[in-house]
Amino acid sequence: MAVASWSIPAIPRVGPPATVVLLGGAFLTAARPLAWRGRATPRIVRLGGGGGVSRAGAAETPVAGSGEEAGVVFSEKFPLRQCRTVEGKAWVRVDAEPDGDGKCKVLIGCDVEGKWVLHWGVSYDGEHGREWDQPPSEMRPPGSVPIKDYAIETPLDISHNSDGQMIHEVKIKIDKGAPIATVNFVLKEEETGAWFQHKGQDFRIPLRGSFGGDLLGRKQDIDVRPGALGHLSNVLQKPEKQNAEPQKIVPDDKGSRDKSISGFYEEYPILKSVYAQNFITVTVRENNGPNKHTVEFDTDIPGQAIIHWGVCKDNTMTWEIPPEPHPPATKIFRQKALQTLLQQKADGTGNSISFLLDAEYSGLIFVLKVDEYTWLRNMENGFDFYIPLTRADTNTARNSEKQKADDKSPQTDGLISDIRNLVVGLTSRRSQRVKNKILQEDVLQEIERLAAEAYSIFRSPTIDTVEESVYIDDDSSIVKPACSGTGSGFEILCQGFNWESHKSGKWYVELGTKVKELSSLGFTIVWSPPPTDSVSPEGYMPRDLYNLNSRYGTMEELKEVVKIFHGAGIKVLGDAVLNHRCAQFQNQNGAWNIFGGRLNWDDRAVVADDPHFQGRGNKSSGDNFHAAPNIDHSQEFVRSDLKEWLCWMRKEVGYDGWRLDFVRGFWGGYVKDYLEASEPYFAVGEYWDSLSYTYGEMDYNQDAHRQRIVDWINATNGNAGAFDVTTKGILHAALERSEYWRLSDEKGKPPGVLGWWPSRAVTFIENHDTGSTQGHWRFPFGMELQGYAYILTHPGTPAVFYDHIFSHLHPEIAKLISIRRRQKIHCRSKIKILKAEGNVYAAEVDERITMKIGAGHFEPSGPIDWVVAAEGHDYKIWEVPL
Numbered sequence: 012m013a014v015a016s017w018s019i020p021a022i023p024r025v026g027p028p029a030t031v032v033l034l035g036g037a038f039l040t041a042a043r044p045l046a047w048r049g050r051a052t053p054r055i056v057r058l059g060g061g062g063g064v065s066r067a068g069a070a071e072t073p074v075a076g077s078g079e080e081a082g083v084v085f086s087e088k089f090p091l092r093q094c095r096t097v098e099g100k101a102w103v104r105v106d107a108e109p110d111g112d113g114k115c116k117v118l119i120g121c122d123v124e125g126k127w128v129l130h131w132g133v134s135y136d137g138e139h140g141r142e143w144d145q146p147p148s149e150m151r152p153p154g155s156v157p158i159k160d161y162a163i164e165t166p167l168d169i170s171h172n173s174d175g176q177m178i179h180e181v182k183i184k185i186d187k188g189a190p191i192a193t194v195n196f197v198l199k200e201e202e203t204g205a206w207f208q209h210k211g212q213d214f215r216i217p218l219r220g221s222f223g224g225d226l227l228g229r230k231q232d233i234d235v236r237p238g239a240l241g242h243l244s245n246v247l248q249k250p251e252k253q254n255a256e257p258q259k260i261v262p263d264d265k266g267s268r269d270k271s272i273s274g275f276y277e278e279y280p281i282l283k284s285v286y287a288q289n290f291i292t293v294t295v296r297e298n299n300g301p302n303k304h305t306v307e308f309d310t311d312i313p314g315q316a317i318i319h320w321g322v323c324k325d326n327t328m329t330w331e332i333p334p335e336p337h338p339p340a341t342k343i344f345r346q347k348a349l350q351t352l353l354q355q356k357a358d359g360t361g362n363s364i365s366f367l368l369d370a371e372y373s374g375l376i377f378v379l380k381v382d383e384y385t386w387l388r389n390m391e392n393g394f395d396f397y398i399p400l401t402r403a404d405t406n407t408a409r410n411s412e413k414q415k416a417d418d419k420s421p422q423t424d425g426l427i428s429d430i431r432n433l434v435v436g437l438t439s440r441r442s443q444r445v446k447n448k449i450l451q452e453d454v455l456q457e458i459e460r461l462a463a464e465a466y467s468i469f470r471s472p473t474i475d476t477v478e479e480s481v482y483i484d485d486d487s488s489i490v491k492p493a494c495s496g497t498g499s500g501f502e503i504l505c506q507g508f509n510w511e512s513h514k515s516g517k518w519y520v521e522l523g524t525k526v527k528e529l530s531s532l533g534f535t536i537v538w539s540p541p542p543t544d545s546v547s548p549e550g551y552m553p554r555d556l557y558n559l560n561s562r563y564g565t566m567e568e569l570k571e572v573v574k575i576f577h578g579a580g581i582k583v584l585g586d587a588v589l590n591h592r593c594a595q596f597q598n599q600n601g602a603w604n605i606f607g608g609r610l611n612w613d614d615r616a617v618v619a620d621d622p623h624f625q626g627r628g629n630k631s632s633g634d635n636f637h638a639a640p641n642i643d644h645s646q647e648f649v650r651s652d653l654k655e656w657l658c659w660m661r662k663e664v665g666y667d668g669w670r671l672d673f674v675r676g677f678w679g680g681y682v683k684d685y686l687e688a689s690e691p692y693f694a695v696g697e698y699w700d701s702l703s704y705t706y707g708e709m710d711y712n713q714d715a716h717r718q719r720i721v722d723w724i725n726a727t728n729g730n731a732g733a734f735d736v737t738t739k740g741i742l743h744a745a746l747e748r749s750e751y752w753r754l755s756d757e758k759g760k761p762p763g764v765l766g767w768w769p770s771r772a773v774t775f776i777e778n779h780d781t782g783s784t785q786g787h788w789r790f791p792f793g794m795e796l797q798g799y800a801y802i803l804t805h806p807g808t809p810a811v812f813y814d815h816i817f818s819h820l821h822p823e824i825a826k827l828i829s830i831r832r833r834q835k836i837h838c839r840s841k842i843k844i845l846k847a848e849g850n851v852y853a854a855e856v857d858e859r860i861t862m863k864i865g866a867g868h869f870e871p872s873g874p875i876d877w878v879v880a881a882e883g884h885d886y887k888i889w890e891v892p893l
Contacts, residue, residue, distance in 0.1 A: 082297035084304065085399050091289040091312065091379065091387050099123035101198065101207060102278035103216060109187050117194055117216060120167060120180030121207075123281055127179045131196035132162040143195055150189075152181055158599065161613075164199070185218065193217050197627070207281070291379060293398050302370040304400050308353060311361040312381060316353045319344065319386070320377035322368065322400075330376065338366040350380070372400050496668065496686050496694040496730040497770065498536070500837040503803075503828060504584075504695075504773065504810040505529055507537040510783035512563065512813075513548045519564035519572040525817075526572075530579040532816070533828045536693055537576055538670045541586040542569055542660075544608075546593045549779075550586065551672060552639055554593045555608030556656050559664070566664075573665040582667035582692055585660055589653060589685070590676035591639040592616075600625060604640050610652050618643045632678035634700075644681040654688035661689055668693040671731065675700060679726025686730040694731040695773045695808075698723045702740040709744045711753060713737050717764045724764075724771045732771040732808060738763030739776060739790075742801065745852070746794045751865045754801075755847035761805065769806035770838045776802065777812040793884075796823050797864040800886035803827040804862045805854070806840040826881045827888070834859040834890055845869070861889040 101121040109115055119129055132143030133150075143161040155165040167179035185191060194216040198207035291310040298305050310316055321330035332349055340352035353362035368375070375398040379387040389396050507525075512518045518540065529537065541550030544558035559566035573583045595607035602625040604614040617626025617640040628643025635641050642649060660666050668691030674682060675698050686694055698720045703710040717737040724733050741762050745753040753762065760766035765774060776798035781788040790798055795815060802809040804827070811824060836856055846853040851867025861877055863869040864886045871877045877889035 083294060084297060084402055085295040086292070088290050088292040089389060089396065091291055091310070093287055093289060093312065093381055093385060093387055097123060098280070100278045100280050102276065103214065104276045105216065105218075107187075112184075113187070114184040115187050117183040117185065118180060119183070119196065119198075120178055121198065121281070122172075122176060122178045124177070125179075126201040127167040128199045128201050129165045129167060129181050129196055130158070130162060130199050131165065131183075131194060133191050134193045134195065136190040136192050146183075146191075146194075147189075150183060150185060150191075152183060191218055293396070295398060295400055298367060303367050304370055305365060306368055306375060306398070306400075307363070307365040309361070309363040310353065310379070312379075313359075313361065315381070316362045317380040318351050318353065318364075318377045319348055319380050320351065320375060321348045322372040323374050323376060324371065325373055331372075333368065333372070338364060368400060370401070374399050496691050496727075497732065498668075498693040498808070498838075500770065500839060501832075501835070502535045502693060502808045502838070503533055503831065504536045504538060504808060505534040505816065506775075506778055506810060506812050508540040508563070508779065509812075509814050510549060510779045510785045512540060513550070513561070516562060517564055517568070518562075519568040523572040523575045526575050526579050526581065529816075530581055532825050533832045534581060534811070536582045536584060536667070538584045538810070539569075539572075539586065541588055541672070542566075542664070543588075546639075551588055552591075552593050553588045554595060555610075556592070557609040557659075559660075570664055577665065583665070584668045584670045584693065584695070585664065585666040586672060587657065587669045588672040589642065589644075589682075590633075590673040591636045591641050593639050594624075598625065610656070612649070612652075616640075616642055616646060616649050631676070632681070633674075633676040636673055636676055641676060644677045650681065650684055654685055657685055657689035661691070667691065669695075669731075671696040674698050674723060674733075679723040683727045683730055686727060696723060696727070696731050696733045698733050699736050702737065709740070709753075712757065713741060713762055714756075716740075717762075717767060720764050721768055721771075724768060729771065732773045733764065734778075734810070735764040735772040735774045735807060738765050738772070738774050738802070738807075739781075739788075742776065742798055743788075743791060746797055746864075747791045749850045749865070751850060751852035751867075752847045754852045755844045759844055761842065761844070765805060765807045769840075772807035772838075773810055774802035774805065774807040775810040775812070777815065778810075779812075782812055783814060795820060796883050797886050799824055799827055800862060800864055800881075800883075800888060801852075803831050804836065804856055804860050804888060806836070806838055806842055806856070808838050823881070823883055830860065830880050830888055830890060833893065836860060845871075859891050863887050 099122045101123075102119070104116075104118040106116040106118070121127060131146075133146045134144060145157060145161060145163055151163060152165050155163045157163050165181050165183075167181045170178055170180060172178050183194065195213050196216075197213060200207070289310065289312045291308060291312075294305075294307040294309075296305040296307070308318060322333055323329055323331060330348060332343060332346070337349060338351050340354075342350045344350050351364065351366075353364045355362055377396050377398070379396075381387065388394060507522055507529075508518060515521060522537075522539070540561075540563050541553065542559045542561055542563070543550065543553040544555040544561060546552035546554055548562040550561055550563070559569060563569070564572075576583050592606065594603040594605050596605035597603050598605055598614060602614075602623070604617045604624045604626060606612040606616065614625060614627045616628060617624050618628050618631040618635070619626050620630045621635045621637065621641050623637055624640040626640065626643065629645045631641055632644065644650060644653075657669070669686075669689070671682065671694065674696035679696075682696065700716070700719065702713055702716045717735075720733045720735070720737065724731065738761065741753050745751050756762040756766055758766075761769075763774075764772040776790045776795060779785065782790065799809075799811070799815075799820075803811075803824075809831075811828075815821075816824060834857070836859065840857045843855045844853075845855055845861070846863070846869055848867060851863060851865035851869050853861065853863035853869040853871075855861045855871070858875065860880075861871040866885050869887075871889050875891060878892050879887065880890040881888040
């Protein structure tokens, strides 16, 4: 069943019990709501409906519940989830003049319902070694609890203001002469575990220090160090309005260091969104009248509720407006749909309505509108509610919903309608002066979401970096590197370990004995295993990053094997796991998010949207790896520490570059930062996600999959390559099913990243995850040499798995590498696909090599006198004689 031609965003199906948004830029959230491509679904109106001409009508009948139970065609109670918004404010007040006990006061509070706690610390004059310190005991309000050795938490007291409104406040008293430079804090709502920050950073109240200008940072030059949640420059700045003009600090001859600030007051509007559970029951009954059905709606939602609806015929999901008479309180919305106001029930428990529809219609489609910006859809599948109006259609309704989700063609129609309706909605408000910043932000997020969706459907591949020319020395295969991280173009990569390599405890020593053989085979780079202390012996759950004594060997053994490889002319990649890191300590709630070792981060370094680890960082910029705390790379101190660590390993160990693990978990722009700092000779990222399938069959077109990999490479500014997972997946299907036509895309190019950006495509057929004893996605058995015949003759940078090198495949892999080196095939070599049919694929590369794989027949032709260079089971290579 096709989807309707209009769409309304669903509210989060899985989301936080409470979310607070600070209008001035700060936010408070308890958990990540339902996301689309890593972005939270905005609460935004999407207007419209399918058009059509109706030939049956709707008429008023008694209210719902008046009919008999017999003759029920359809009845279902649907859960609903809607948001109730509570508006309030938070404030900070500093009374710099001492009171009767000779102390100054800092007052922090809010008037939003909840159980609030102040998480805070201080910094002292002239202190540079720490971010936060615990305040002295005499400064701590009653009920304060220490948090490790850097902060305390103080509950906010409940009181009432002059208007009788309940407020939450805490008062901190400070000796006027105390050498305290700043008070740093965030607010925490205990019931939800949510944090209230200033634009995702700490609040930082300067009390003393060397700065000129006023307190709020409008003209000041404050030396701001990162607080518990990162850097904050313009402290408590809110440009829209100022409630009170703070007094200026006037330095005297003694210098401003000895000057205390004067009083000020600043407040911030906040919105707290609480999700309420409701329901709507829809019942369809056979009516005693000819060819009529009664449709009844009943919901417990209080206040106004409107059904935005239309009808359809023959399961087409094409919206029609039934002709008059319509139910009472019904409006026609832009000739596309009806909007009917439900009637409040007499007992005040919600709303209901009942009306007749002609039996000519097969279904009714609706969404529920509860206010101007809130539309509720079916939580089960995220689509509009579809209600069958006949018994036959009832039997197939749920299958039809599944078909809607799987149908590809209506996706574009729905998207176009969404964009059109968004524009109409914005145009209708053009004359209004919208002051609601939350609405503005929602509109921007919706535009971004729709643009991203259009991008994924329609966009042709875009590569920000133009392919560089390769400059070949006539006497060697040495070329100038195009840029940092991309090597010379002639690399042949060896993965120098498998999933079991750690078990010897002396892998570095064993690998050192293989160096001469790997060099003679022609490998130019070896990828070594993760070097750090790790919770898992394989190394992919790193703990103390500066501890390089692992199950593979000691740090000294690692440095020695790198030295041996360098002596043989082979460069070495370190396996850097940057997405996640295992903590050594638990927080007070038992979550493992406090780190030890030289990089002794706390929960600020952990993303906020993974509920397993209670991070206080920002939301993840990618997909979460739920087995360990996901690191928040948006934090400046995290990036600074990781850059320092990578540079340290380059210098201390001698690594020439990086294999980057699980890069799908964080934005490629951060990788760009790390690569520019560590300047690797070669770098490759593991961006691995699922290819496109329809009903269990791999799609021919995998452009969306390879586009995601290319997008990541683009985000690194082209400074890293990526494993060509697309090519591996397509090779699986082509070889297993004898569907070699898959190896040519619609434009006659290789169908993986290899076809779009070959100089950044690291091709492979197996690695420690897919092969070895893990076998997550093992290459078709017995066809490995066909795979190597493909990647070792094609452009891109081929990677060969350790298990295959030291196996019965060794002689033939050695021959294929020799041909590649002899004919100087490189990552940007030109390829011409000659044949891509059911049982055979053939291609010519740089007019130096012709190859074929598959059982079908192929022989090269033309003026070149081709010579057979290698052949085996279902593969054959020809070359130009030198």
